[in-house]
Amino acid sequence: MILLGELSLWVALLMAAWAATAGFAGAYTHRGELIASAQRALYAMCGFVVLAAIGIWTALLKSDFSLAFVASYTSANLPAIYKFTAFWGGQAGSLLFWVLILSIYSAIAVFTGRRSNHALMPWVVPTLAVIALFFTLTIVFGANPYERLGWIPADGRGMNPQLQNPGMAFHPPNLYLGYIATSIPFAYAIAALITRRLDNEWLTSVRRWVLVSWFFNTVGIVAGMWWAYVELGWGGYWAWDPVENASFLPWLVNTAFLHSIMVQEKRGMLRKWNVTLVVSAFLLSILGTFITRSGVISSVHAFAQSSVGYWFLGFLLLSIGAAAWLVTTRLDDLRTQAELESMVSREASFLFNNLLLVGIAFSVLWGTLFPILSEAVTKTKITVGPPFFNQVNVPLGLALLALTGIGPLIAWRRASVANLKRQFTGPVVIGLVTGMLLVALGMRDVYAVIAYTLAGFVLGTIAQEFYKGTRARHRMYDENYAMAFLRLVGRNRRRYGGYIVHVGVVVLFAAFAGLAFKEEFDVTLKGGEKYQAADPYGNEWSFTSQGVSAYEQLNRQTTAVLLEARRNGKPAGVIRTEKRQYVDSNGNPTFQPSTEVGILSGLRQDVYVVLAGVTGEDTAELRVTFNPLVWWVWYGGMIMAVGGLIVMWPQAERRKKQAGYEAVLEPATVGAGGPAES
Amino acid sequence: MVAAGAASAALPGVLGAQQANTGTANVPMNEQKYKPVQLPAKSSTPSMSTAELDELEHHIHCMCGCNLDVFTCRTTDFTCSVSPAMHRDVIALVNGGHSAQEIIDAFVDVYGERVLMEPRKSGFNLTGYITPFAALGGGAALIVALLRRWKRPEGEPAAVQALPVEGTPEEMERLKELLHRDDR
Numbered sequence: 001m002i003l004l005g006e007l008s009l010w011v012a013l014l015m016a017a018w019a020a021t022a023g024f025a026g027a028y029t030h031r032g033e034l035i036a037s038a039q040r041a042l043y044a045m046c047g048f049v050v051l052a053a054i055g056i057w058t059a060l061l062k063s064d065f066s067l068a069f070v071a072s073y074t075s076a077n078l079p080a081i082y083k084f085t086a087f088w089g090g091q092a093g094s095l096l097f098w099v100l101i102l103s104i105y106s107a108i109a110v111f112t113g114r115r116s117n118h119a120l121m122p123w124v125v126p127t128l129a130v131i132a133l134f135f136t137l138t139i140v141f142g143a144n145p146y147e148r149l150g151w152i153p154a155d156g157r158g159m160n161p162q163l164q165n166p167g168m169a170f171h172p173p174n175l176y177l178g179y180i181a182t183s184i185p186f187a188y189a190i191a192a193l194i195t196r197r198l199d200n201e202w203l204t205s206v207r208r209w210v211l212v213s214w215f216f217n218t219v220g221i222v223a224g225m226w227w228a229y230v231e232l233g234w235g236g237y238w239a240w241d242p243v244e245n246a247s248f249l250p251w252l253v254n255t256a257f258l259h260s261i262m263v264q265e266k267r268g269m270l271r272k273w274n275v276t277l278v279v280s281a282f283l284l285s286i287l288g289t290f291i292t293r294s295g296v297i298s299s300v301h302a303f304a305q306s307s308v309g310y311w312f313l314g315f316l317l318l319s320i321g322a323a324a325w326l327v328t329t330r331l332d333d334l335r336t337q338a339e340l341e342s343m344v345s346r347e348a349s350f351l352f353n354n355l356l357l358v359g360i361a362f363s364v365l366w367g368t369l370f371p372i373l374s375e376a377v378t379k380t381k382i383t384v385g386p387p388f389f390n391q392v393n394v395p396l397g398l399a400l401l402a403l404t405g406i407g408p409l410i411a412w413r414r415a416s417v418a419n420l421k422r423q424f425t426g427p428v429v430i431g432l433v434t435g436m437l438l439v440a441l442g443m444r445d446v447y448a449v450i451a452y453t454l455a456g457f458v459l460g461t462i463a464q465e466f467y468k469g470t471r472a473r474h475r476m477y478d479e480n481y482a483m484a485f486l487r488l489v490g491r492n493r494r495r496y497g498g499y500i501v502h503v504g505v506v507v508l509f510a511a512f513a514g515l516a517f518k519e520e521f522d523v524t525l526k527g528g529e530k531y532q533a534a535d536p537y538g539n540e541w542s543f544t545s546q547g548v549s550a551y552e553q554l555n556r557q558t559t560a561v562l563l564e565a566r567r568n569g570k571p572a573g574v575i576r577t578e579k580r581q582y583v584d585s586n587g588n589p590t591f592q593p594s595t596e597v598g599i600l601s602g603l604r605q606d607v608y609v610v611l612a613g614v615t616g617e618d619t620a621e622l623r624v625t626f627n628p629l630v631w632w633v634w635y636g637g638m639i640m641a642v643g644g645l646i647v648m649w650p651q652a653e654r655r656k657k658q659a660g661y662e663a664v665l666e667p668a669t670v671g672a673g674g675p676a677e678s
Numbered sequence: 679m680v681a682a683g684a685a686s687a688a689l690p691g692v693l694g695a696q697q698a699n700t701g702t703a704n705v706p707m708n709e710q711k712y713k714p715v716q717l718p719a720k721s722s723t724p725s726m727s728t729a730e731l732d733e734l735e736h737h738i739h740c741m742c743g744c745n746l747d748v749f750t751c752r753t754t755d756f757t758c759s760v761s762p763a764m765h766r767d768v769i770a771l772v773n774g775g776h777s778a779q780e781i782i783d784a785f786v787d788v789y790g791e792r793v794l795m796e797p798r799k800s801g802f803n804l805t806g807y808i809t810p811f812a813a814l815g816g817g818a819a820l821i822v823a824l825l826r827r828w829k830r831p832e833g834e835p836a837a838v839q840a841l842p843v844e845g846t847p848e849e850m851e852r853l854k855e856l857l858h859r860d861d862r
Binding site: 232233234235239241269339340341342343348351352355356358359362363366367370374377378380381382383384385386387388391392396520522592593595610612621623 | 728732737739745746747749750751752753754755757790791792793794795796797801802803806807809810811813814817818821824825826828829
């Protein structure tokens with residue numbers, strides 16, 4: 001199987017090369033047999049890449065240490081699940097994983113779009129094939145997971161302990177699924193630009209793929225936040241690390257597109273802008289990959305430095321050049337007759353929504369790359385850490401939160417004063433009451449007060465939309481309220497799924513604002529000693545050390561501390577925090593010791609304890625943190641994902657008709673002098 | 679620093695190159711980067727409380743090679759010897775009566791600006807803070823200009839793009855009637 005996989009990788013390379021060559025030649029010369037051959041080559045490439053991937057998985061699970069990749073990232077005693085996930089744990093395997101997803105996506109896109117996008121598909125196929133060719137070339141000649149060692153070590157190096165977490169099974173695959181899905185809209189955009197078929201048709205196909213990308217990116221980012229929080233031990237879930245930022249950029253641009261596409265659909269405006277967003281999302285995915293793999297910027301997540309990063313830089317520059325040339329030479333085709341009836345309209349608010357989303361993307365990219373720029377200009381190295389990103393992005397984020405509430409309340413085309421008053425009065429009152437209540441209760445952090453005020457306002461707008469829709473159905477169809485609510489969502493999935501996503505966004509912002517009240521304590525405790533501290537809610541906590549213990553487990557040596565926690569004198573639970581030294585199958589240590597955080601979770605806050613060190617026999621150095629509202633980050637992410645699924649779910653034609661008004665013109669019989677019988 | 683272990687040491691260079699030995703922050707550590715930061719004491723009274731000292735350490739970058747600040751690194755990664763050493767320097771400076779700004783300046787003098795978790799708002803680095811807002815302001819101005827250009831003057835009827843409609847006279851009549859019924 002391993003040999004078959006290795007051979008399959010080479011055949012996949014040839015298939016990608018043929019699909020690109022025959023595809024472009026066929027599309028250019030309009031030769032049907034070449035176009036069909038390119039499509040078949042793309043399907044075949046998918047099959048061979050799957051075989052190549054199975055070959056690597058087989059080698060990993062069998063611990064075939066003759067392969068450098070297997071020996072570098074696994075050991076014989078590594079649990080099977082992590083042997084499986086090691087596939088994307090290292091440079092070479094993760095590139096193959098990338099091609100695996102890309103080829104499966106490509107096959108699905110070509111198969112499902114071959115009829116509905118007959119005119120564009122001849123150019124979509126070779127564009128996808130070029131992307132696949134680049135990745136396959138990079139794997140075969142730059143980072144090949146089938147590279148042999150020439151000798152067989154007794155055991156492998158093992159997996160970095162921080163990767164031995166369930167997050168490894170969720171975070172990277174989802175992020176990859178999100179990143180790589182941007183390739184399909186990019187291919188459609190390139191095809192639309194080449195053929196100059198830049199009407200709304202190509203966008204219909206693209207929207208679904210952008211949603212796929214957005215959905216997986218959302219799940220991947222939130223899963224990564226959870227993983228960082230429970231595994232790394234620094235007490236937070238987002239550190240504005242360059243690679244975190246790289247994953248955030250396509251998400252922001254995709255989110256902007258999912259709003260601005262509505263303006264093009266409804267009003268035919270923003271064609272240039274939408275093409276630019278689709279292309280940018282793909283380019284930012286490649287930029288993110290370059291940042292992760294080049295080592296050009298220091299990052300928590302970076303793969304070991306290698307020349308592969310510069311392959312990506314070359315590909316990125318080539319893609320930017322090609323896309324820029326196509327857009328600039330098609331400006332006339334992208335021109336639309338834009339006309340606005342009022343400055344106070346939904347389309348105007350979406351423009352500002354896009355400005356903020358792209359503005360945040362720009363500021364994140366700017367902050368990520370600024371150390372390089374600053375060093376080039378001033379010849380001095382600097383650090384751009386979380387304080388910088390928070391200063392710049394918190395105000396922008398709050399403005400975006402406000403627009404999340406404002407946008408859906410403003411009518412398309414023109415909003416009258418009466419309409420604005422009717423729509424805004426309730427939500428504004430809810431927001432202001434929330435803010436005033438919090439100030440009265442003693443909240444003094446300005447950003448937090450603004451965040452919760454806006455959260456109240458936005459939730460008010462969403463609740464109002466659901467209430468009005470449900471009541472209308474209840475009256476029109478005599479449905480009970482529960483049924484009316486379910487049918488309202490089910491039959492207007494795009495609109496109400498979007499509102500559910502907005503609820504998730506509000507929950508996330510509320511959770512982020514909770515961090516303003518985080519409390520940290522640096523604690524030294526001997527066995528039997530007690531530490532007392534107050535949490536942000538004013539509760540008195542005590543933590544009594546049950547002592548330090550050391551023992552061996554499956555593939556590690558563990559040093560653990562148990563703390564008995566009491567809140568206001570009542571038992572709240574036992575918190576266990578560990579340091580783990582992983583060992584290979586011979587009992588020799590691998591890597592540095594890693595942290596296992598102790599977390600006492602609750603809806604209001606987490607008590608987060610990290611064992612920073614042990615002095616003497618029984619003295620633990622600990623950091624105790626009260627982290628308010630952390631669980632709401634995960635809930636917010638889940639709500640967003642559910643909303644995204646509702647939006648993505650295919651709407652049956654029959655239901656589409658029921659969702660809105662539809663005038664059906666029955667065919668008339670010519671000369672009959674009246675309507676035909678229906 | 680704990681060694682990566684005999685097994686990994688025994689493996690050839692090709693393996694070592696692929697998966698770097700890492701600390702908690704998962705980036706290669708360089709503990710030779712510690713440099714003492716000392717100033718003559720100004721007084722025998724500490725200049726700030728422990729909580730303020732912890733807050734100050736959140737603004738000083740640990741120089742072990744991780745991306746964390748001194749407080750977070752020393753309370754997270756017990757394999758790092760750089761952050762505890764930097765912490766000891768901060769304590770000594772605080773006990774010597776130096777203000778937060780003086781301590782920050784002393785660290786910058788020794789390590790350079792990269793010891794700060796965020797660049798100073800001066801010189802070229804000021805552009806780092808201004809540019810995102812300037813770009814946003816420029817974008818907002820552009821949008822307002824576009825909206826004004828796109829906006830139809832008050833009272834002027836909407837320009838409706840004439841689309842070719844094919845239908846028999848009877849169909850057109852029925853269409854008219856349907857549209858008219860909608861208006862009522």
